Amino acid sequence: MPAPRYRSRTLRRVHVRTPGGTSKIQYRKRNPKVAKCSKCEAKLKGVPRGRPYKMMQMAKTKKRPERPYGGILCSKCLKKLMIDRARKEK
Amino acid sequence: MIEIGRLCLKTAGRDSGGKCVIIDIVDDKYVMIDGETRRRKCNVAHLEPLKEVVKISKGASHEDVKRAFKELGLKVKDTKPKEKKEKPLKQRGKKKKKAEEGKKGKKAAKKEVKKEAKKEPKKADKKAPEKKEKE
Numbered sequence: 001m002p003a004p005r006y007r008s009r010t011l012r013r014v015h016v017r018t019p020g021g022t023s024k025i026q027y028r029k030r031n032p033k034v035a036k037c038s039k040c041e042a043k044l045k046g047v048p049r050g051r052p053y054k055m056m057q058m059a060k061t062k063k064r065p066e067r068p069y070g071g072i073l074c075s076k077c078l079k080k081l082m083i084d085r086a087r088k089e090k
Numbered sequence: 091m092i093e094i095g096r097l098c099l100k101t102a103g104r105d106s107g108g109k110c111v112i113i114d115i116v117d118d119k120y121v122m123i124d125g126e127t128r129r130r131k132c133n134v135a136h137l138e139p140l141k142e143v144v145k146i147s148k149g150a151s152h153e154d155v156k157r158a159f160k161e162l163g164l165k166v167k168d169t170k171p172k173e174k175k176e177k178p179l180k181q182r183g184k185k186k187k188k189a190e191e192g193k194k195g196k197k198a199a200k201k202e203v204k205k206e207a208k209k210e211p212k213k214a215d216k217k218a219p220e221k222k223e224k225e
Contacts, residue, residue, distance in 0.1 A: 066104045067102075067104050068107045075102065078101070079101045083101060086099040
């Protein structure tokens, strides 16, 4: 039976093979949720999920697509937005 | 709608949101564009044609596009061509040698320091018993 603080599933379990050959359970914090488009809530591609310390290690260009509203809107919603803007100008 | 000189809005990719002019038509799918975007080949599906048509000849140069955009009151994205640099020639074994020399140098220096450190306490030890004998 694990210790009381490890009985809930707030921490994820990782099986790790030790140098001695036995496998052991490590308790690690869970990753944040997948980034979603703020308009249609579709999962965003090209946006990694990781704890803040992992995100800090990455370059800015690795954390989001290189386009306007990259990492906030999905490409489809961006296209709609752009077209709407263009047609309003007319 | 898709013709040479047609002003368009780019709706996809890094340059999206920028206005551009069609310079050349490659085939039924692709066109060449220039303007607020980079000068590049582009899928027609990624363009939203606008009202204006600019007077431009087929395959117009970047300078021509600049002039046309100035009249419209738009800015043009200038891409600097990369300066040609001579590639450093690969020299076999030179880097390794240097690294080894550096390591040797460091190791030798450390050894010397250690030797000195060892010598000093020994001398002190030797001196101490001598003094005792004298006493």
